[in-house]
Amino acid sequence: MTTEAQVSGPAVPTSEAKAALRPVGVRDVLLTAGPLAQWQRLNEQTSIPLGLKQLEAAGNLHNLRLAAGTAQGEFRGPRFMDSDVYKQVEAVAWALAVNADDDLTAFVDEVGSLLEKAQRDNGYLNSYYQVVKPDEVYDHLEYSHEMYCAGHLIQAAVAAARVGAGAKLLEVARRFADHLVDEFLTRDNPGIDGHPEIETALVELYRLTGHQPYLSLASKLIDDRGKGAIVSSGMGAHYLQDHLPVRDADTAIGHAVRQLYLDAGVVDVYLENGDESLLECSVRRWEDMVARKTYLTGALGSRHSHEAFGDRYELPPDRAYAETCAAIASIHWSWRLLLATGEARYADLIERTLYNAFAGSTSADGERFFYVNPLQRRADHLEGDDPGRRNPWFSCACCPPNIMRLVATFGHYVATTSDAGVQLHQFVPGTVQAGAAKFSVETDYPWNGTVRIRIDETPDDEWTLAVRIPQWDSANDAGTYRTFTRAWKPGDEITVELDLAPRLVHPHRRIDAVRGSVAMERGPLVYCFEQVDQSADVEDLVLAPDAELRVRDAEDLAGVGRTVLIEANAGKLQHEDSAWPYSTSRNDGLTAEPVTATAIPYFQWDNRDGRAMRVWLPLA
């Protein structure tokens, strides 16, 4: 059962691609309830309108008008301001795939017209370089973000095309892409962009148009990496993954988002050209990253300095950078690996990232966002230091529009098809149209572990419904797909029961930063202890490895909404001061007074006050 070549999703391999699984479109999956559906609605009703306002307020559209000659004034913001416009347009396009909206359609058209005016005759388009540094085009690819911005433009245009909006956008994007092909492929300019993103975008444009040079350029940009083509921008070659050819690099390194976008592009090129060495090196880096550089929440990037991956097992919860965009890029990468291989582990990481590192980025009201997503905030942490509280926008906006475009495409990540049948990767109540089959999912996941799937439409032939049993589940087949093969009839139903008993998890012994501590999970959700829920100072709480855990439903917790809390029998250590915090006597003999510690899903933190939070509690 294969799906049509072009579906309304952001990553849609061609029918010739080396894909084990085929995606369904954003509009093929209707999310009707649960936190993801709720977030998607909030995205449409609150976040996207906010984003549109911010693009005016922050000057992104103004900059493009300067380039178009329709406005006067100074360029505003960092040099990659255009990219926020493109991410926003992409978010709007995917939102339109689900719900028609005249205002949003008009916005896409307006941007298309504006870009058409701003674009140079040769196809080049970048408001910063056109307005501020017209003589330095492509002179500083190491930091210019010119191809990075082009990549986001292309993704926006592809999205618009796939949902049938913004015809001008695609024309503009193709002219720019043709210009890039001319400049960097035909003329064999050795330049590559300091910030990957163009690679995956060019592959998608190839998928949409069938125009081979786009794929060839993407492939060249990946092959040329790690050969010293980039003049250092002062942060070292590994910062922008130019330290080694992609086939030789064993570990995710340097600026996290750069590495992750690059690897998404690597897998995209593999999918279309079948070069196994690309898949191999990408899987190798993914495995190393997941085993040694990934936070419990799925978050990535251990260092504020250079927004970078750290050493192996360097995973501080308090100083985690854990950029929201890194979570997004991780989902993009894992998704492509899932399509390429069909292995459940990629969908497992997507789920973990989606419900924790990524979901934590946005406030319950959809109006504020984290750029940085740590696993601990101390009581005396400064508001002014990252990540303080969530903000409505950032001077380098980056994350909020990126959040919006992913939220708008949730449907894309729920199910796939293959010759054998349909795979259900994520559990969201709603309906799924997968090729000729259609089914409904009924569940209160992630709050409840019962998932009922009812067949609504089906071809007559036998096919297999494969349901991911998450790696965290207690069933024997956890971490694989449970398969149901039948000649299905409308009305057929299957039920999967996932084990949502709360569990305590321990870190690998090499993760120095959380040694001797324990965290709590339930289903796909990582939990955290916020000060607002405790009777004791959150820094004084300790947990026994066999602590009794009690689940407590909360239909509408103030500021948070629907949630499930977990209460644990915990200890409160006596608070002791000392003039010097190192001693020849161990202080773990401190008496602990019994208290109840209450945990809330990590993704719901910081919706009530700005006080302390911990994911990891010391062991009693």
Next chain:
Amino acid sequence: MTTEAQVSGPAVPTSEAKAALRPVGVRDVLLTAGPLAQWQRLNEQTSIPLGLKQLEAAGNLHNLRLAAGTAQGEFRGPRFMDSDVYKQVEAVAWALAVNADDDLTAFVDEVGSLLEKAQRDNGYLNSYYQVVKPDEVYDHLEYSHEMYCAGHLIQAAVAAARVGAGAKLLEVARRFADHLVDEFLTRDNPGIDGHPEIETALVELYRLTGHQPYLSLASKLIDDRGKGAIVSSGMGAHYLQDHLPVRDADTAIGHAVRQLYLDAGVVDVYLENGDESLLECSVRRWEDMVARKTYLTGALGSRHSHEAFGDRYELPPDRAYAETCAAIASIHWSWRLLLATGEARYADLIERTLYNAFAGSTSADGERFFYVNPLQRRADHLEGDDPGRRNPWFSCACCPPNIMRLVATFGHYVATTSDAGVQLHQFVPGTVQAGAAKFSVETDYPWNGTVRIRIDETPDDEWTLAVRIPQWDSANDAGTYRTFTRAWKPGDEITVELDLAPRLVHPHRRIDAVRGSVAMERGPLVYCFEQVDQSADVEDLVLAPDAELRVRDAEDLAGVGRTVLIEANAGKLQHEDSAWPYSTSRNDGLTAEPVTATAIPYFQWDNRDGRAMRVWLPLA
């Protein structure tokens, strides 16, 4: 027994100062053996000559010649390049206090002449602003470093004056100081410098000259802090300690070196004007810092981002910023508190910082320096990331010349005098002239705990010799001064036995980053485990809290020189991999194979190879 008002040291309160103790001069203490004396010799023979070459190579002197009109070309390096020249001149001056050297004297004179030529008629002097931004003088005090550079000039000039060198330097410095007084005191310009340093320098210039306006300006610059006088440089008011008035700020915060220089100035102003509220607030911050923001090595600054103090108890060993200059500034601050109060705890912190955080900054050959001094380096840590290995110099030089000026003044920190007698704070073999008393110290400290003090000259009257018993010692009077009151006669001897049994130390339970780990100390030395000394991967070592520790003398360890190693009965955990580093089962039940783990003093690390190092080992 008081000393003359002007002694050859960098911090010399006036005879009217509120000082419990009075310093002796750099030239009053002769260091003859042991690591500090050896370092001082290396400083004179290797580091200072290297520094002089680097000032030419990096362009610091070139910049001043541009300002003087005696050279052509472009300004080179960051805007505070002059400060490295001044720190270097100060180092040279103090070196001259101990050993005459015609070349070094000539260097001081040459710089004096160069500065005289470069200085504007109104007294202003800053090569960057004179050459690059002549119209922006004092326009950007938040980041300009103009007064910061002036402070280092003043300190260099005071040093030269106190050792009888470089008369022109003092004239230049006074003209600049008079200009600052005119600009910021007389005209009541509200500006204060984004980087403190001028405050302590102005107090010292007041001490040297008796010119009251210098003290008044220092006092004003401190009083004006925290009132919003500084336009933000984008990193928040707390970054440069402008978030609160100094009397209201409870904790060391923001850029560590800025905070520490500021507090040195706060105590200096207290010493001279007797404003108790200044001493109170500074002691309050010192106590909070020592209890909650100080590394075992005495190092300060937990974050690479903003080179800043972290939250309370945020003390990651791997990502410690622990800037060398912060250790230097900490010694400056504690020294002034020691002079003000006479309390042993300040000398204790000086000793810890001196032998660990500070001493680790310089290679055994005196040719390479750490800017950043972490307590852990993993095997896969990148050379290109701070702190990789020690470097001969830095694009922002900063630390190396600062190291040199402190090393040249070691003698200043050894002993003090008071009406009651003489206080011995640091144990260094050599001779001490303290007022009318002179004594010899015989010891192999820090390798051996026996300290013999023999009186060589003495007044006839009874006086008290007070010897600091370090806080880490096992004696009942540890953390205080052991006093010996007599009518001394030449040839009289006392002996103090310090307990150099190696000891294991545990961190305060709130220091998340080293929970469940243990470190090793012996005397004033913190130890570390370098890969080069181990039979197992250093990341696999674990230590029992009652591990047997054996001391092993090494007269000349290759690359390191004289040292004392400590061997511990340790465990080597089996190396286990896992695809996902979090698990519901605890992995601390791993079997540990018995091995010997060998530790070397922290200050001697990174002298053999660039592999892994840990100060903290997990508990078995």
